[in-house]
Amino acid sequence: MVLIMAIFSQWSFKTGFAEYLHNSELAKAKSLTQQLARYYEQQGSFQALQAQDRNWHQLIAQLEPNIDLPPPQKLPEPRIKKRALPLILRLSLFDQHHQFIVGDPLAKQLEQGQTLTEFPIVIQLGQTVGWLVVRQGQPITDELAEAFIKQQSTHLYWIILVAAGLALVLSWLLLRHFLKPIQLLKSGTQELAEHKLNTRIPITSQDELGQLAQHFNQMAETLERNAINQQQWITDISHELRTPLAVLQSESEALLDGVRPLNLKAIESLHQEIMGLGQLVEELHYLARADSGELVLEREALILNEVIAHSVVSIQALIQDKGLTLELEAVAPIKIAGDAQWLKQLWVNLLTNSVRYTDSGGLIKITYQLNPAQRTVQVLLDDTPPAVPSESLPYLFERLYRVDASRQRSKGGSGLGLAIAKAIVTAHQGMIAAEPSPLGGLRIRVVLPYQEGK
Template identity: 45%
Template sequence: MRLNIFPKLFLAMLLATLMVVLVMVVFMNWSFRTGFTAYHHAEELDKVQELAEVLGTEFATHNSWDFLRDDPQQWGKLLGDLGESAPLPPQHPPGMMERGGQPPPFPPPAGPPPDRDQLPPPDQGKLPPPPDQDKPPPLGARLSLLDSDQQQVIGGLRHPLGRPGNRRDQGGLTKVEVRAADKLVGWVTVWQGGVVTDGLAQSFLDQQVRNLYLIALFATGLSFLLAILLVRHLLRPVHSLTQGAQVLTTGKFDTRIEVATQDELGRLAQAFNTLAEALQHNEIMRQQWVADISHELRTPIAVLRSEIEALLDGIRQPTPERIQSLHVDVLAMGKLVEDLYQLALSDSAELSLAAEPVNLTTVLTEAALSAQARLQEKQIGLTTRFDPQQALWVRGDAERLYQLFGNLLGNCYRYTDEGGQVEILAQQQGNKVMVSIQDSSPGVPDAALPRLFERLFRVDKSRSRALGGSGLGLSICKNAVEAHGGTIRAAHSPLGGLLIEVVLPLESI
């Protein structure tokens, strides 16, 4: 089953949040239990230390531990003063306790056995239920008093849980010295396992753990809700982009989407708007291109049609002069069609270019010699400002480069007044070769400079058409320069006319 981006993002964010919550719950539970147990044990040790001080005082008063051996209730009283209790052995009259705190065996009861009617009811006289083996004993049951000979005086078992090896018994036996008059008279021992033994403390611990689980459950639900809201917020620009792209496919290039953020999605929306603007501009240029081409072809075709119809109707005689005029019109149309073809080839990257080292000095010299004869017809002077003996090597197609500079010099011939001046400059600048061709007046308006390389653009349409220009020459030159990896720009010439600067990469030989 293929999932959309919404469930993918939602599941990814939800699973990541759940993993974080789970790790936090486990770690916090362990940390809280461990810390609380350590705190509880420290609190127990404080009580044991206090009991050791009291026992030291009592020992100094009685000068022995017999007061506890003979009267075990004193042990319970001392623990009661600390807020603790201890299971007491069966009571015996004073003097009946054996050495070591163990009572003598009781003699069997005298007399005949009681009658059945004198027996207590079934629910009476039963032994109390055994203590819960899984419930840790209180502090009083885990305390013992040892004398100076390490003999137990009174107290609970060394292993109060009765199962050495049980996980609850994983703790340690702590011994606190009992001193009387700076003399060691015994030890108070306490067995501390790895769990909390106080009932109230255990209840508090369980309550806090339950609260922790409730908080984790609440955090899970909150993360579920936030994941939905956040994924919807993140996908809203994506939906807008999808809808905008669908509208663009219908040809509505004026479509724009709102840029609400400055993050990656916002930059993506801005890129979409830029793309839509470029498509809209290209569509306008395409419509203008079709209109300009139809206009350029309609005018010479209309002239040819009128001239031929006049000849067919006998209005005009087919003299050599009129036939020559028709031939000139046909050549102009052929030039326009050839320019369109060359421009289409360069646009589609099908313009064939030979990649070989070319001496640009030789190409410029040949182009200048070819254009010099035409420039002399209008008494336009041509000056070359480069050394013919200094080779400037570039990688490209010599024929296309010759055509490039021939077109630029042809523009100088058409748009420079008689008696003007044309200069060609070529020089090396770092790892590039710069060639500039400039002419004298007339100049180009400032507003027209950025549009000179647009297709079919003319500064003066009527004058350009009369001079044989199609408005495609500079566009073809621009494509040829870019195909060689160079740049071309137009500026005002110091001579009063137009400056065209061409920069090409230098080829190392």
């Protein structure tokens, strides 16, 4: 590219300089026609110029005073010269009938690449009395012009060399700049393929490559976190399954060994453990469907507060057994689009969790807040103490998370109810969060889109 630009620059300079010299010669020749017109008015003809070449030479010598004219009989032959003749030796005078008078004897014998330019010689009466003819070809006519061209060419060659050197250095730097992060990305990808999920790439720039490295690190961090969560998930599931299986094994062995009598109470105990194990497996199945995108919703027009009221009825026995009071705010029907079965499961899970961990004699309160600007409804589920530690609030919806693991098992919780609730809310394009309650316990905030109209 640098070479092409250099060649083009050299050609452009030579062409422009040649055009400048060409026009300069024509301007000098045109000024000479005025002198020839005055000469004709004074002499009445050009016969004196034709008779004496010296008179012609004296007239045109003022155009190029630095040029020494040779004797007429020793005019140089331009065809055998490498350099074009000076302008004053390429001028010729013709009469009004284009008959040669004096000047360049080769004016009408053009070589390839040469041109003739004619200027009329007009006296004051407007009569054309002759023609001044300029023969032009190669316009570089003196050593000074050639020296200037040579000097400029030398400078251009040096500029080309310097530019080429700078281009090579910049190309090497740019190549290194681009190849280094690409090589890092390549090696990082290979390490990820080898399950080295703690791989990170240093971010050394803010350009597209830097952003690509940042996205790579985010992807690697996500993969590492998912791998850790998966490992923790498997560990937690194993632990959750081990407890009821261990109970079943110990009780069945006690029955087989005759340590415990085989009666209705023993059978009920075994049945309770089996039902708990079945519930755990079913909840794991719900979450597996949510993770794989198979949590299909059969949407229909529903009244949200009616769905919640039905859910309250289904756990009314638990509320009474615990000695709790439940206050359900009475509001106008709130219309939503959702899956009735899944939404009922949502509120049963949330209410069951609240009933399970609220002290006896406490209060559970459900209120509604409409946001017409965003067309959403907030359902607030508040309960009385005990409260959840603030550091545990962000993790309540994680699978198998327990604030107090031993205490929750004793209360019959699997640690999956709130995780399932979050999956259901997310499937309905909603949001769920946990925060301290003004009643002193826990507040669950559920935000769902609602529909306007009757």
